Amino acid sequence: MNTTPAPRIAIIGAGPGGLTCARILQRHGITATVYDRDAGPDARNQGGTLDLHADNGQIALREAGLLEEFFQLARPEGQEMRQLDPAGTVLFHHVPEMGERFKPEIDRGQLRDLLLNSLQPGTVRWGHTLQAISGPDEGPRQLHFANGSTVEADLVVGADGAWSKVRRVISPAIPQYSGVSFLEAWFHDVEAQHPDIAELVGQGGAAAADGDRGLFAQRNSGDHIRVYLIQRAPADWITAGGLTPQNTDGIRAVLLERYRNWSPSMRRPISDNDGLYVDRPIFALPVPHSWEHSSTVTLLGDAAHLMPPLGVGVNLAMLDACELALALARHDTVDDAIHAYEKTMLPRSTEMAQLLDGAAEHLLSTQLPDFSAQGNH
Template sequence: MTTPVTIVGAGLGGLTAARVLHVNGIAATVYEAEPSAETRTQGGQLDIHPEDGQRALKAAGLYERFQSIIHVGGDALRVLGRDGAVLVEQPDGADSGGRPEVLRGRLRQILLDSLPDDAVRWGCKVASARSLGDGAHELTFTDGTTTTTELLVGADGAWSRVRPLLSTATPEYVGMSYVEMYLHDVDARHPAVAETVGGGAMYAPAPGKGILAHREQGHVIHTYVALRRSLAWMAAVDATEPATAIARVAAEFDKWAPELTALITDGFTVGGVAPVVRPLFT
């Protein structure tokens, strides 16, 4: 198979590129390793800046649809001490520079809906890419099939299969990982936590660790627990044993305010959803 323009990765970057090409009359095929758009959640909220993200959405003809999914109030910010005391309070819109918050998943769906039905090929995991000369490239997928393209765009993240064509650089662990979890129906079930986080983002930093939470639409609080630990230590935060994993993480925040540690402990005990470890790589 040969396609004029091939994009590897159906994340926000790859889909935006495909949409901008589409509105300019240039067809592109996007290959994505995941089997469908519903395979997993797409992470938390993004603040979309005027100089890049908003500019790209305007070029894609999707700016008005983007405005319809903005989380009003999501720009609010507070910084807390480990005792729960408010150290910094910034209301929604103050000094934000016009960077509204939106959910990644909702923005991704807008992009998917704006493309032709056959633009994204799901379940196509790239194993390798090689140059054929004169700007052409060949992709080999994990099922053994191949495709050639006149223009190749790599939008496949830190572990890109396209990057080796340009650089020998490989991702390196920065020594910090996030443990991701959620609280649902927070105003009814977790009023003290909801009050602590507020209407936007909440940061409770400390040396080598921290609790970061963001209020999302639909009475949801999305939490990232930051820990400066080795990959081996983080591997013991085992999603197949979520209660043990949560206890291991919560122990790192001994003597912190209960309304902060509840973001960790209640993330499993009430919702029953296992935590997800996300190591950070350069």
């Protein structure tokens, strides 16, 4: 970036996309500040495990100078995948080759820490919940936060996920419910406490479906397994049934009835979980999703192209972040950089979104061609 003075870049959201963008910018001598609503880096659980692909997520980590550190943390054995039927019969089993590193698994928390620790101190400003953005399209923009502070920026990058506040400035699009809902269940100390489930899942993931219901189980680091129970149901099915998310026994009873035709071994990942279930209805942005170009605002990741969780979300967010950062490093103005970035990102995300449009339904199909594509929940 050759402009003087240097543009003031505000990235909203300290997820993998926002942090990757800040890291690559810093490697090119460009300052950016990341604002996140969480009170701190440990304010909440970062979620399960994900696979970073050689053709997108790993490209971003290479540009960030973190690829070798990633491989030291990642679990290549997590690429193992089993597809089962509701009786527990193995229909498909992929065991990764020795040295296979196309899409090794890493816990979301570990990836976030890797990125956070690579940034200059003070890059992330915690406790900043964005409420509104004002100012003309040509800039500067004013960011208004819930804590009463206001920040001026020449570029606002929306890396703030599915319900992005930044997106509202340039797009009226709102995520729509897919008709498919996930319910997340956690299992801890699995080798000792849940050996049958550990054996069922293996070192990677295991999936099953009967046409109306599905299950995807995935090993995390630290002897944990997360299971995602997949149903075609109203988004509010728990409260509509007179239950609350805290009513674990009540939800469990409903699930055991719905999965009653599955074998006892396949019902254990449904009913033997440690702690609460976590309700995760699946939303997606309309396809295609684009917006009128702004010279001061752009989006990346789920803020730009929320899709069903089929193994691409974080990978695309990190690739977006990489390409935006490189565009800012290589162009003389922010506006030119945004044009260059969106010229590549929008067609790519549209193509992928069209491929995955309605694909949440595929998670329930008995005809799944290759569940090894899953892994980004």
